Amino acid sequence: xxxxxxxxxxxxxxxxxxxxxxxxxxxxxxxxxxxxxxxxxxxxxxxxxxxxxxxxxxxxxxxxxxxxxxxxxxxxxxxxxxxxxxxxxxxxxxxxxxxxxxxxxxxxxxxxxxxxxxxxxxxxxxxxxxxxxxxxxxxxxxxxxxxxxxxxxxxxxxxxxxxxxxxxxxxxxxxxxxxxxxxxxxxxxxxxxxxxxxxxxxxxxxxxxxxxxxxxxxxxxxxxxxxxxxxxxxxxxxxxxxxxxxxxxxxxxxxxxxxxxxxxxxxxxxxxxxxxxxxxxxxxxxxxxxxxxxxxxx
Amino acid sequence: xxxxxxxxxxxxxxxxxxxxxxxxxxxxxxxxxxxxxxxxxxxxxxxxxxxxxxxxxxxxxxxxxxxxxxxxxxxxxxxxxxxxxxxxxxxxxxxxxxxxxxxxxxxxxxxxxxxxxxxxxxxxxxxxxxxxxxxxxxxxxxxxxxxxxxxxxxxxxxxxxxxxxxxxxxxxxxxxxxxxxxxxxxxxxxxxxxxxxxxxxxxxxxxxxxxxxxxxxxxxxxxxxxxxxxxxxxxxxxxxxxxxxxxxxxxxxxxxxxxxxxxxxxxxxxxxxxxxxxxxxxxxxxxxxxxxxxxxxxxxxxxxxxxxxxxxxxxxxxxxxxxxxxxxxxxxxxxxxxxxxxxxxxxxxxxxxxxx
Numbered sequence: 001x002x003x004x005x006x007x008x009x010x011x012x013x014x015x016x017x018x019x020x021x022x023x024x025x026x027x028x029x030x031x032x033x034x035x036x037x038x039x040x041x042x043x044x045x046x047x048x049x050x051x052x053x054x055x056x057x058x059x060x061x062x063x064x065x066x067x068x069x070x071x072x073x074x075x076x077x078x079x080x081x082x083x084x085x086x087x088x089x090x091x092x093x094x095x096x097x098x099x100x101x102x103x104x105x106x107x108x109x110x111x112x113x114x115x116x117x118x119x120x121x122x123x124x125x126x127x128x129x130x131x132x133x134x135x136x137x138x139x140x141x142x143x144x145x146x147x148x149x150x151x152x153x154x155x156x157x158x159x160x161x162x163x164x165x166x167x168x169x170x171x172x173x174x175x176x177x178x179x180x181x182x183x184x185x186x187x188x189x190x191x192x193x194x195x196x197x198x199x200x201x202x203x204x205x206x207x208x209x210x211x212x213x214x215x216x217x218x219x220x221x222x223x224x225x226x227x228x229x230x231x232x233x234x235x236x237x238x239x240x241x242x243x244x245x246x247x248x249x250x251x252x253x254x255x256x257x258x259x260x261x262x263x264x265x266x267x268x269x270x271x272x273x274x275x276x277x278x279x280x281x282x283x284x285x286x287x288x289x290x291x292x293x294x295x296x297x298x
Numbered sequence: 299x300x301x302x303x304x305x306x307x308x309x310x311x312x313x314x315x316x317x318x319x320x321x322x323x324x325x326x327x328x329x330x331x332x333x334x335x336x337x338x339x340x341x342x343x344x345x346x347x348x349x350x351x352x353x354x355x356x357x358x359x360x361x362x363x364x365x366x367x368x369x370x371x372x373x374x375x376x377x378x379x380x381x382x383x384x385x386x387x388x389x390x391x392x393x394x395x396x397x398x399x400x401x402x403x404x405x406x407x408x409x410x411x412x413x414x415x416x417x418x419x420x421x422x423x424x425x426x427x428x429x430x431x432x433x434x435x436x437x438x439x440x441x442x443x444x445x446x447x448x449x450x451x452x453x454x455x456x457x458x459x460x461x462x463x464x465x466x467x468x469x470x471x472x473x474x475x476x477x478x479x480x481x482x483x484x485x486x487x488x489x490x491x492x493x494x495x496x497x498x499x500x501x502x503x504x505x506x507x508x509x510x511x512x513x514x515x516x517x518x519x520x521x522x523x524x525x526x527x528x529x530x531x532x533x534x535x536x537x538x539x540x541x542x543x544x545x546x547x548x549x550x551x552x553x554x555x556x557x558x559x560x561x562x563x564x565x566x567x568x569x570x571x572x573x574x575x576x577x578x579x580x581x582x583x584x585x586x587x588x589x590x591x592x593x594x595x596x597x598x599x600x601x602x603x604x605x606x607x608x609x610x611x612x613x614x615x616x617x618x619x620x621x622x623x624x625x626x627x628x629x630x631x632x633x634x635x636x637x638x639x640x641x642x643x644x645x646x647x648x649x650x651x652x653x654x
Contacts, residue, residue: 073550267546
């Protein structure tokens with residue numbers, strides 16, 4: 001063997017993904033259920049065909065997978081299912097491009113797709129133990145935060161207060177509405193939902209921009225972690241308001257979107273500064289995000 | 299590491315021996331003064347004295363386009379081996395090329411190993427060849443002017459003979475395959491070799507001040523110099539294609555006669571749709587953002603991630619930029635030592651005395 005394995009390289013070697021040594025090779029997973037969340041967002045339930053892989057596939061809330069249909073394309077999707085529930089996983093997908101159009105138009109329950117992962121760092125849930133957790137969701141940002149919310153509630157006694165503030169454009173596009181209302185009723189978490197506009201539809205929650213929901217809660221800034229997920233404009237107004245509540249910028253985490261192709265820090269597309277969003281993210285502390293140029297706002 | 303001597307006249311025999319270890323790759327003169335790396339059947343065509351080939355060795359490790367997976371329509375994807383070349387011998391690697399391989403190895407073999415890169419990399423024997431710098435070489439500034447590891451054999455031309463450095467067991471295999479070609483290096487050989495190194499050190503005319511460069515870049519991230527540079531850069535990606543450490547790639551699916559494949563092609567961060575996501579948002583829409591990103595990745599981001607820049611100072615980007623952007627001048631402009639696009643003048647190697 002030639003001198004290709006420099007000591008430093010050897011130390012940094014992680015090996016393959018849960019889905020295989022070849023990090024680019026997807027494993028077949030069956031779509032077991034498709035539910036409509038809104039007119040353009042669907043929840044897909046999946047199970048790996050290989051039963052051992054299905055059991056072995058453990059992930060952290062906030063991690064993601066690459067889903068592909070060979071011949072159509074591949075894309076990154078976050079996991080709205082809690083890793084505390086084994087054997088299956090879910091993906092919340094909005095119809096937005098070539099691959100997702102194919103998933104909506106051609107993929108039915110029982111069909112197979114390819115999955116690689118889990119990828120990315122996930123939310124730092126180990127820090128949240130014994131602490132209050134404030135979840136802030138804007139629109140589709142509810143998808144990864146639903147995985148975190150259920151994860152926290154599945155181990156309810158390990159955490160302090162769990163508060164969710166989620167804002168949507170209108171009542172038709174509220175994600176996981178029944179489930180969130182049921183959680184609120186049983187008192188497991190404090191849940192505040194808002195819409196920008198009711199559009200004349202029945203709505204029991206707030207009618208305001210999502211940042212105004214922050215005025216309805218008081219938190220102890222020294223024992224609270226905030227986790228935010230939403231579009232860039234959501235971060236722009238939300239995060240500084242959380243800082244104004246007294247939270248340190250290292251107690252606020254956010255999950256970011258980027259063009260991801262390989263998912264393993266090789267192809268370069270999601271690179272921001274010295275980080276690859278797919279590898280070192282997609283979850284960053286607000287402090288780190290502010291110090292990586294281009295990371296939050298472009 | 300072992301040090302041997304080989305007569306200059308023995309080179310053709312050594313090349314024949316090397317052919318037994320794999321397909322021979324080396325620089326050949328494609329057109330007068332234009333050198334490319336090619337598979338070589340006839341070793342007499344090799345021009346190891348060529349200073350730089352248009353494309354570096356990366357093209358034999360990861361082809362510009364290859365299918366990673368093939369399968370029937372829909373599913374059943376299986377890895378494709380069409381990127382693999384089998385055993386290869388890269389003859390004529392300069393020190394900068396060897397350092398570039400170290401950077402590629404860090405990226406592709408560290409973290410989650412890339413199986414397509416690794417398959418070819420493990421099959422690559424590297425035989426270095428001593429060079430002398432021209433006005434575009436700044437490997438000295440990048441700490442890449444010499445290599446004492448990362449190759450199997452290294453030939454340094456001295457008068458009438460080569461000093462041969464053996465840095466791996468595979469290099470030793472070559473020596474054992476033709477022991478009659480080699481003698482132990484004498485004290486005189488070593489002395490001449492050191493003398494050559496000293497002369498070479500003095501021959502560099504282009505210097506990049508890398509001291510605190512990552513810090514300077516961090517401070518200058520909002521500087522108008524990037525907008526100025528964006529007016530000159532076409533974002534054509536030539537610099538990325540010829541760069542020995544630029545390996546960004548695109549993944550896309552294609553339909554074939556008998557199914558589908560997942561194709562991997564070279565890409566460049568300067569291309570407009572590089573950071574475009576589904577839904578139409580482009581995270582680096584402006585040319586200045588993309589230009590800045592490329593220079594930051596080379597000299598700031600990579601340093602923070604791996605403790606070294608991802609530039610070896612080979613000069614390929616200087617040689618191939620259609621609008622004459624000169625990487626050393628760019629960083630001088632970033633430091634505020636010259637205007638953007640200011641012409642490089644004789645005797646101002648460091649650019650420090652350049653007048654506005």
